Structures are given as structure tokens and as C-alpha cells.
Amino acid sequence: MITSATAPGSGRETRDSVVIRFAGDSGDGMQVTGSQFTLETALAGSDFSTFPDFPAEIRAPAGTTFGVSAFQIHFGGSDVMTPGDAVDVLVAMNPAALTVDVRDLKVGGTVIVDTSAFNERNLGKAGYAKNPLEDDSLARYQVLKFDITKLTADAVKPHGLTSREAHLCRNMWALGLLLWMYGHERAATIEWLKRKFAKKPVIAAANIAALNAGHAFGETAEMPEHLVGYVVPKAVARPGRYRTVSGTEGLAWGLVAGLRAAGIEKMVFAGYPITPASALLHTLANLRAYGVVTFQAEDEIAASGAALGASYTGALGVTSSSGPGIALKTEMLGLAIATELPLVVIDSQRAGPSTGMPTKAEQSDLFQAVHGRNADSPLAVLAAATTSDCFDVAIEAVRLATKYMTPVIVLSDGYLAHAAEPWRIPREADLPKFPVSYRTDPEGFHPFLRNSETLARPWVKPGTPQLEHRIGGLERDYDSGHISYDPDNHARMTKARADKIAGIARDIPLQDVALGDDHGALAVVGWGSTFGPIHQAVKIARDEGRDVSHVHVRYLSPFPRNLGDLLKQFDRVLVPEMNNGQLVKLLRAEYLIPAEPFGKVTGKPFRVTEIVQAIRKIGGERK
Amino acid sequence: MTVTTITDAQLAPKDYASDQEVRWCPGCGDYAILKAVQKACAELGLVRERTVFVSGIGCAARFPYYMSTYGFHTVHGRAPAIATGIKLANPALDVWVMTGDGDGLSIGGNHMLHVLRRNVDLQIILFNNEIYGLTKGQYSPTSRRGTRSPSTPLGSIEYPVSACGFALGAGARFVARSVDTMQAHLVATLKRGHAHRGASFVEILQNCVVFNDAVFDHVTGKEVAADAQILVEHGKPLLFGKNKEKALRLKPGKLELEIVPTGSDALIHDETNRPLAQLLAALEPPFPAAMGVLYCNPAASYEQEVYAQAGGSKGTGDLDALLNSERTWEVTS
Numbered sequence: 010m011i012t013s014a015t016a017p018g019s020g021r022e023t024r025d026s027v028v029i030r031f032a033g034d035s036g037d038g039m040q041v042t043g044s045q046f047t048l049e050t051a052l053a054g055s056d057f058s059t060f061p062d063f064p065a066e067i068r069a070p071a072g073t074t075f076g077v078s079a080f081q082i083h084f085g086g087s088d089v090m091t092p093g094d095a096v097d098v099l100v101a102m103n104p105a106a107l108t109v110d111v112r113d114l115k116v117g118g119t120v121i122v123d124t125s126a127f128n129e130r131n132l133g134k135a136g137y138a139k140n141p142l143e144d145d146s147l148a149r150y151q152v153l154k155f156d157i158t159k160l161t162a163d164a165v166k167p168h169g170l171t172s173r174e175a176h177l178c179r180n181m182w183a184l185g186l187l188l189w190m191y192g193h194e195r196a197a198t199i200e201w202l203k204r205k206f207a208k209k210p211v212i213a214a215a216n217i218a219a220l221n222a223g224h225a226f227g228e229t230a231e232m233p234e235h236l237v238g239y240v241v242p243k244a245v246a247r248p249g250r251y252r253t254v255s256g257t258e259g260l261a262w263g264l265v266a267g268l269r270a271a272g273i274e275k276m277v278f279a280g281y282p283i284t285p286a287s288a289l290l291h292t293l294a295n296l297r298a299y300g301v302v303t304f305q306a307e308d309e310i311a312a313s314g315a316a317l318g319a320s321y322t323g324a325l326g327v328t329s330s331s332g333p334g335i336a337l338k339t340e341m342l343g344l345a346i347a348t349e350l351p352l353v354v355i356d357s358q359r360a361g362p363s364t365g366m367p368t369k370a371e372q373s374d375l376f377q378a379v380h381g382r383n384a385d386s387p388l389a390v391l392a393a394a395t396t397s398d399c400f401d402v403a404i405e406a407v408r409l410a411t412k413y414m415t416p417v418i419v420l421s422d423g424y425l426a427h428a429a430e431p432w433r434i435p436r437e438a439d440l441p442k443f444p445v446s447y448r449t450d451p452e453g454f455h456p457f458l459r460n461s462e463t464l465a466r467p468w469v470k471p472g473t474p475q476l477e478h479r480i481g482g483l484e485r486d487y488d489s490g491h492i493s494y495d496p497d498n499h500a501r502m503t504k505a506r507a508d509k510i511a512g513i514a515r516d517i518p519l520q521d522v523a524l525g526d527d528h529g530a531l532a533v534v535g536w537g538s539t540f541g542p543i544h545q546a547v548k549i550a551r552d553e554g555r556d557v558s559h560v561h562v563r564y565l566s567p568f569p570r571n572l573g574d575l576l577k578q579f580d581r582v583l584v585p586e587m588n589n590g591q592l593v594k595l596l597r598a599e600y601l602i603p604a605e606p607f608g609k610v611t612g613k614p615f616r617v618t619e620i621v622q623a624i625r626k627i628g629g630e631r632k
Numbered sequence: 633m634t635v636t637t638i639t640d641a642q643l644a645p646k647d648y649a650s651d652q653e654v655r656w657c658p659g660c661g662d663y664a665i666l667k668a669v670q671k672a673c674a675e676l677g678l679v680r681e682r683t684v685f686v687s688g689i690g691c692a693a694r695f696p697y698y699m700s701t702y703g704f705h706t707v708h709g710r711a712p713a714i715a716t717g718i719k720l721a722n723p724a725l726d727v728w729v730m731t732g733d734g735d736g737l738s739i740g741g742n743h744m745l746h747v748l749r750r751n752v753d754l755q756i757i758l759f760n761n762e763i764y765g766l767t768k769g770q771y772s773p774t775s776r777r778g779t780r781s782p783s784t785p786l787g788s789i790e791y792p793v794s795a796c797g798f799a800l801g802a803g804a805r806f807v808a809r810s811v812d813t814m815q816a817h818l819v820a821t822l823k824r825g826h827a828h829r830g831a832s833f834v835e836i837l838q839n840c841v842v843f844n845d846a847v848f849d850h851v852t853g854k855e856v857a858a859d860a861q862i863l864v865e866h867g868k869p870l871l872f873g874k875n876k877e878k879a880l881r882l883k884p885g886k887l888e889l890e891i892v893p894t895g896s897d898a899l900i901h902d903e904t905n906r907p908l909a910q911l912l913a914a915l916e917p918p919f920p921a922a923m924g925v926l927y928c929n930p931a932a933s934y935e936q937e938v939y940a941q942a943g944g945s946k947g948t949g950d951l952d953a954l955l956n957s958e959r960t961w962e963v964t965s
Contacts, residue, residue, distance in 0.1 A: 048959055051959070051961060052959065054961070054963070197959055246963045247963070248963050248964055248965045249962075249963060250956065250960050250961070250962055250963075251960060251962070251963055252955075252956070252958065252959060252960045252961070253959075262951075262954065262955060265951065265954070266951060269951060274947060275721055275947060277717055277720050277721050279717065296949075297941070297942040297943075297945050297947075298945050298947065298948075298949035299949040299951070300945075300946075300947025300948070300949075301947070302721075302938060302942070304716070304717070306713065306716075306746075307713075307742055307743065307745070307746035308742060310710060310713065310743075311710070311712075311713035311716070311742075311743055311746070312713075314707070314710045314713030314714045314743075315713050315714065315716045315717030315720065316717060317706075317714060317717060318686075318704075318713070318714035318715060318716065318717025318718040318720075318721070319717040319718065319720060319721035320717075321704055321714070321717075321718060322717070322718045322721035322722045322725070323722070324721035324722070326717065326721075340707050340708075340710075341707060341710070343707075344706055344707050348704075433963075434955050434956060434960065435955070436952060437951040437952050437955075470722075471681070471682070471684050471702040471718070471722070472681055472722065472724070472725060473681060474681045475681070476681070477680050477681055477700055477701055477702050477703075478703070479650065479652075479696050479697050479699075479702075479703035479704070479705065480703070480704060480705070481687075481696070481697070481703075481704060481705025481706065482689075482705060482706065491652065492652075492697065
């Protein structure tokens with residue numbers, strides 16, 4: 010929290026940017042609280058970045074540390090690119106939330122607690138021998154102790170709720186208080202509550218009463234000495250219409266936009282429930298009006314099979330999963346590569362191996378995406394850097410899949426899937442167009458006749474007269490498409506498949522430098538959701554006078570054609586990634602450069618400071 | 633929703649054959665099945681470009697290469713999933729799944745279960761030869777106990793799955809059985825399956841001349857067929873034997889069948905009765921094996937209902953409206 014002057018006339022202090030974390034039981038509604046705070050922040054004109062962090066258990070036993078669900082938002086006047094390293098304000102709804110989350114609170118930071126929740130039972134579950142509110146263990150922080158339970162109960166009393174129902178309104182009281190602290194409005198939240206509880210007007214009214222009571226608590230003279238209001242400046246943003254977007258929404262809408270851009274009538278999206286990928290299936294299931302048919306298959310294999318069957322039919326086949334499910338789709342990716350059919354595969358990566366940590370993010374499926382199949386099986390791999398980038402990457406995946414008749418894997422992750430940021434809404438008219446053409450001409454046709462430029466084979470819809478043909482997983486003759494076990498032909502086909510994917514490099518943008526010069530002492534090279542922390546870290550390092558640049562790779566297979574030459578212009582190359590060193594090995598293998606790994610595998614995104622320290626260790630001073 | 637109103641009445645069975653050389657072993661039952669399918673296609677007047685044969689892996693799975701229609705030879709066991717995607721993308725296509733006992737009931741057992749219970753409008757033809765042929769003769773999930781094979785040198789100790797029993801248990805709404813060598817019966821059965829809207833499951837007892845020769849002889853042999861098979865027909869008494877002198881009836885007071893002389897209250901076949909179909913599917917010696925349509929009880933097909941839910945949407949929704957749904961805000965310079 011960077012303190013500036015007191016805002017003139019408002020009696021409020023100004024803060025350039027603030028990091029707030031709402032933490033409580035998984036049943037306390039922290040995700041909803043965070044989302045609504047985000048919406049009000051957006052409407053107030055701040056830039057923001059959010060990080061929901063919730064347990065794999067749906068309703069872990071109340072009061073336990075493993076049942077703590079948290080939502081972090083970083084907002085401010087400019088350049089908010091990460092959810093924030095350290096927390097300025099922690100709202101801890103119970104002792105478990107306090108013990109889990111206080112470690113991320115800045116020294117001198119504010120913690121707001123519900124005193125009623127700090128009873129013997131909850132303290133015991135959280136592992137506290139003594140009540141931390143009654144000793145000096147929190148002396149480094151400003152502790153604001155409110156009996157939120159009782160204040161909420163009082164506020165909702167006129168609505169005649171049960172004590173259980175009243176208890177569930179606590180999050181709205183806390184939200185009301187935080188909205189007051191930062192001078193945010195409540196209107197959008199009130200509107201949302203009315204909509205959400207349209208069939209339970211009493212519950213809606215009680216929640217609104219709790220929200221208003223929390224707000225009024227700050228507004229009136231009940232303020233304790235440390236509770237003051239703040240002003241956070243509006244962000245300077247490109248003019249236009251904005252909304253919040255999560256990575257899941259970005260991908261879903263991007264797929265629809267890609268479908269439109271390709272001029273394809275129908276998308277068949279086939280998935281199987283898996284955390285954190287399911288949200289994409291849920292989002293697309295509501296988009297029937299946009300030509301989307303969703304299919305919840307019996308397993309991951311069937312999901313990929315149905316998607317490929319749809320592509321064979323001339324529709325856009327899309328399947329989605331997380332690492333363990335992508336592993337099951339492997340054989341179908343092989344068939345898509347062999348039969349040269351378009352297929353878009355979204356991988357929302359999570360910590361592994363095996364089941365790993367389903368709700369925690371990792372970037373450890375890069376090897377699986379690029380190389381994880383039997384035989385020589387090249388395909389295209391893209392990675393989304395931010396939640397708004399998800400939209401553009403999904404469109405690009407559709408373009409490449411249909412133009413090159415190939416599967417394309419899009420790497421997202423559990424963090425991107427749920428995180429949200431402001432997004433400048435594009436207009437459909439401004440989006441790229443890349444209409445597909447289906448082969449209908451029987452003259453000289455065979456199914457593996459290649460386009461001389463792209464090396465793609467023709468896409469034929471079954472139903473087209475005189476183009477009846479058979480394709481499959483058996484090797485086929487280069488010149489006729491018929492089954493062939495000829496040794497030279499297999500070598501030729503293997504090369505053709507490789508050349509086709511390699512050729513995509515001619516059709517994608519050159520690798521740019523996200524920040525800094527195109528040469529120098531150090532390039533920090535990232536991919537995927539680490540964009541924000543790397544960018545901020547490089548900015549800080551450059552402000553310290555270091556000769557550092559940020560290179561962020563979207564195209565991971567094939568690489569942009571200038572990537573090797575670009576990286577060779579730097580003395581050293583550091584590759585931060587949320588895995589044990591995958592991109593770094595691909596870069597070393599491809600370009601014979603001594604790129605250095607910097608992995609983080611805690612299931613949590615990088616902190617900016619972690620990357621800054623790694624840069625400082627290397628030095629990167631200007632010569 | 634298979635569109636059969638547009639037909640091609642001029643085509644002969646040979647017009648459904650591709651230009652590819654058929655590569656099954658000489659004497660394989662698959663030849664007879666190929667012939668029967670091509671004959672059924674001609675008699676139904678199927679339009680080649682609207683017909684798709686989908687297969688997994690195995691001897692039976694080579695089938696699409698030998699048809700002049702569209703064809704997709706896919707991954708072991710997965711043909712039902714791929715066929716489901718095809719029907720979801722274009723319900724107007726006439727889609728056949730060609731599978732075997734290993735492909736359909738072992739590696740693809742899960743997909744078979746779900747495609748049947750969903751009732752996707754497909755013809756699913758399962759070639760049952762009780763053996764893995766293409767991998768050189770290992771026992772399969774339909775092999776009988778005691779089957780000696782390279783992987784069971786002392787004889788299989790597993791209990792086999794009944795293909796028709798499985799299909800009925802999965803909720804299939806059309807289940808039939810025929811034999812590779814019974815051409816007329818097979819063609820008629822395939823045509824019945826094609827007429828059924830929804831998933832139609834046809835088990836064909838098929839002889840593997842190399843690895844499991846004569847395994848069905850006790851049922852299909854010319855001398856024994858009349859006594860070892862019962863040809864079921866809806867609304868007709870369940871009679872068998874050379875002179876139809878034997879009948880099946882329910883044993884009084886029990887839910888099981890017994891063989892009685894014809895004339896003493898034979899059971900009438902009701903193909904809409906699932907418990908009866910289960911009893912017929914399970915018949916083993918000394919009972920005759922049931923052939924024909926064991927069960928047929930149509931309902932709306934899966935893809936038909938998917939599109940009914942979409943309410944005839946053309947998929948042309950306003951993308952700008954979607955992107956601007958929920959809360960937005962304007963930033964001015």
C-alpha cells in the first residue's frame with residue numbers, strides 16, 4: 010500500500026493501489042464477496058487483478074484450515090498486472106482463515122476479524138492454543154476486532170431469518186464495510202442480490218440490510234481509531250467499453266468468436282467434468298444460440314472422440330480438460346494428427362502429477378502438450394498470458410486448427426481460469442475473419458492432397474456428393490490417401506506432418522519483446538499466466554538500472570521464427586515458470602542456448618518479488 | 633433423424649463396394665457380413681454420400697475401407713464416441729458403427745454402454761467371433777470359459793459377457809442377433825436395425841476361420857441349426873425344431889423359460905418386453921440360441937432431443953450482445 014497525501018476535502022487518505030484478501034470457511038461465501046467487490050471496483054474505474062484460491066473440498070468441515078477459501082484482489086490507479094504479492098487488508102472470518110492467510114499480510118497491514126468466530130471450538134480447529142486476539146501475536150498488524158456475527162444478526166433481525174440464515178449474511182456485512190473503506194458504491198451488488206434471490210425476497214432483503222449495515226458501520230461514528238476511509242485513483246485506460254472477464258469467459262467467447270471468424274456453422278464442445286476445466290463446459294452449455302452444442306461425455310477419451318467426430322463432419326470440434334484428462338485424450342490427438350483434422354484442445358493446467366492439487370495452478374503440462382504422444386506427432390501449442398488474452402488465443406487456435414487441419418492445444422491454467430481483470434470489449438466487426446472452405450470439387454480429389462502453401466489437406470463434409478472417401482489411423486499413401494505400409498512413403502508422410510506444423514511459424518507474428526530492448530544483459534522469458542509477475546519484476550529491475558527485458562512466448566509449437574536469434578542477443582536468459590523447468594529445456598534443445606531455469610511449484614502464482622530477487626541474483630547491470 | 637426419404641434406388645450391392653482390395657483371411661465370416669451390409673444398403677437405397685461407416689480397431693474395423701460411402705477408421709474401442717460427435721454435428725447423416733467383441737465390449741465397453749443408454753441414432757453392428765483376431769488369437773471378453781489361447785494356455789477362467797445381455801442392460805432400445813452365414817436373415821435384421829430410430833444394436837455371430845474356427849458350429853451348423861436356434865418374430869409363438877415341434881414357455885410360477893412340445897401354450901414373442909428379451913438373450917444350451925429382433929421399443933433419439941432443446945436456434949446469436957452482457961462501463965478519454 011503506497012501512501013500518498015490525504016485526498017483533499019474527502020477526509021479520506023489516498024492509496025495508489027491496495028491488496029485485499031477475503032478469507033473464511035468454504036461455506037462463508039468468500040468467492041461471492043470477492044467477485045462483488047471486484048465488480049464495484051471495476052465500476053469505480055480502477056484497474057484490478059484477482060486471485061481466487063479455494064480448496065478442493067466442496068464443503069470441508071467447518072473451521073478447519075484446509076477448508077479455508079480466499080479471494081484476493083489487487084486494485085489501483087495504474088498498471089495492476091498481478092493479484093499482488095503481499096496483502097494490505099485481510100478479512101478473516103474465522104481463526105482458520107487467520108492462521109492460513111496472515112502470513113501473507115504486510116507488516117503494519119490491517120486484519121479485520123469477526124470476534125464471535127474466535128470461540129474455543131474454532132480456535133482449536135485452527136490449531137491455536139490461545140486466542141491470538143488476546144495476546145501479542147498480532148502486534149505487527151492493525152487488528153480491527155468487530156463482532157460481525159452479532160452486528161449482522163442485529164441488521165437482519167427485522168427480516169425474521171433463522172440464526173443459520175442470518176449467519177450466512179455475514180459476508181455481505183464485511184463486504185459493505187470494505188466497500189465503504191474504499192469509497193465504492195453498493196448499487197451493483199444490491200441489484201445482483203435482488204436478481205440472485207429473486208425467488209427469496211426475504212433473503213435478498215436481509216443480505217441487502219447486512220450490506221448496508223456494514224457500510225453504515227464505517228460511515229457513522231462507530232469507527233474505531235484505525236478504521237479510516239481511503240481513495241484509490243481511477244486507472245488511466247484506453248477509451249472504450251469495458252467489463253470484467255475471467256479466463257474461462259475469455260476462452261468461451263473466444264471460441265465462439267473463432268467459430269464466427271471461420272464461418273463454421275457449428276461448434277461441438279465435448280468435455281468431462283474435471284477441476285479446473287469444468288467451468289468452460291458450463292459457460293458454453295448456455296451458448297446454444299451461438300451455434301454451440303455441448304456434450305458431457307462418459308469420459309475424457311469419449312469427449313475428445315466426439316469432438317474429433319464433429320470435426321470430421323465439418324463442424325469445429327473442441328475438447329477441454331486439465332492435465333490428467335489431457336493424458337487420456339492422447340490417443341485421439343494422435344488420430345487427429347494422423348487424419349489431419351482440426352481440433353481445439355483447451356488444457357487448464359493444475360498441479361500434478363496424477364490428481365495432484367486440483368484447485369492449484371501449475372504450468373507443468375508444456376512437455377505433455379508439445380511432446381506427450383506416441384510416435385512423431387507434431388501439433389500446434391499456444392498459451393494464454395492473461396484472462397483477456399484467453400479470448401485472442403482461442404480465436405487464434407481456431408484459425409490455426411482450421412487453416413492447417415491440425416489439433417491445436419491451448420494452455421491455460423487454474424489461475425487464469427478463475428482470475429478476472431478488466432477487459433476492453435472488442436466489436437465483432439473488428440475481429441479477424443478467416444473463412445474456411447470445404448472441398449466440394451471431385452475433380453482430381455483425394456483426401457490427402459495438400460495445399461502447396463500450408464501443406465494442409467482438404468476438409469470435406471460427409472454429405473458432399475462424389476467425394477466419398479475413407480480415412481483412419483493407418484498410414485496412408487502421400488499420393489492417393491489409400492492405406493500404405495510402404496517404408497519410403499511413411500518417411501515422406503512423417504516429414505510432411507512435421508513440415509506442416511513447422512510451416513505455421515511463417516504464419517504467426519515474430520516474437521516481440523514485451524518490455525525492454527531486443528538485446529542486452531538479461532532476457533526474462535515466460536509463457537502463460539506468469540505474464541503479470543514477470544512484467545512487473547522486469548519493470549522494477551529496469552527502474553533499478555538493470556539491462557533486463559521481458560520476452561513472453563505465446564506460440565510454443567512451433568516457436569516464432571526469430572525467437573532463437575532474439576534470445577541470442579542477450580548475455581543470459583532466465584526462464585521463470587510454474588514447473589520444474591520445461592520451457593527452459595525446449596529453448597536449450599532448440600537453440601543450444603544456456604537458458605537458466607527458475608521454477609516455482611507451490612501451486613501458487615509467482616510473486617513479483619521472487620522474480621525480482623532472481624533477476625538481482627543474476628545481476629543484469631548495464632555495461 | 634436419419635433421413636431416408638432421399639434414396640438411391642438405382643444402386644446395386646456392388647456399388648457400395650470401394651475400389652480397395654479386401655484383406656480379410658480367406659474364409660473369414662466378415663466377407664459374408666460385408667456382402668449382407670452392401671445388399672441391405674442397396675435394398676434400402678442408401679445415398680452413399682450421406683452414409684458414414686465408423687469403426688474402431690480390429691478385423692471388423694477394416695470394414696469402412698471396403699465401402700464406397702464415407703468412412704472413418706478410428707481408435708480402438710472409441711467408434712461410438714466418434715459416431716456420437718458425427719451425429720451431434722450433423723444429425724442428417726446415416727451413421728453405422730462397425731465393431732467387434734474386443735473393440736466393443738472390452739476396450740470400448742464404456743463407450744458402448746453410454747452410446748446405447750443415450751440412444752444416439754446409429755446402427756451398431758458387433759461382429760462377435762469370441763476372439764482377438766488381428767492381434768493373433770488371444771481370448772476375448774465373449775470367449776467361453778476354458779478357451780485356450782496364447783494368453784490363456786491353460787484355458788480362460790473368466791466368465792464371458794453376453795453381447796445382447798449387455799446391450800439390454802445398458803438400456804438399448806433395439807437389440808437383435810444374427811449369424812454371418814444366414815444371409816437372408818442377416819440382411820433382414822440389418823434392415824430392421826436401420827429402420828429403428830435411435831441406437832440399434834445387432835450382434836452377428838461371426839466365424840474366425842484362423843483363430844477360433846467352428847466356435848459357433850453347435851449353433852450354426854446345418855444339421856443342428858433347427859434345434860439349436862430359435863428365430864424370434866414379434867407377435868408369433870416362440871417355436872423351434874425341424875418341424876417347429878418345440879416351444880418355449882414360462883415355467884409356471886417361475887421367471888424362467890422351459891421347452892415344451894408345441895401346442896402347449898407357447899410364449900408369444902413381444903419385442904417391446906425387456907424382461908423377455910433378457911431371458912431370450914441369455915439362452916444357452918440345452919436351450920436354443922435366440923436369433924432375430926429380441927427387443928425393439930423406440931424413443932426419441934439423443935441428438936434429436938439435443939436439437940429440440942436448442943429450440944431450432946440457427947446459432948446466429950448476436951456476439952456483440954454476448955460480449956456486452958452483464959455489467960459494463962465506459963472509459964472516455
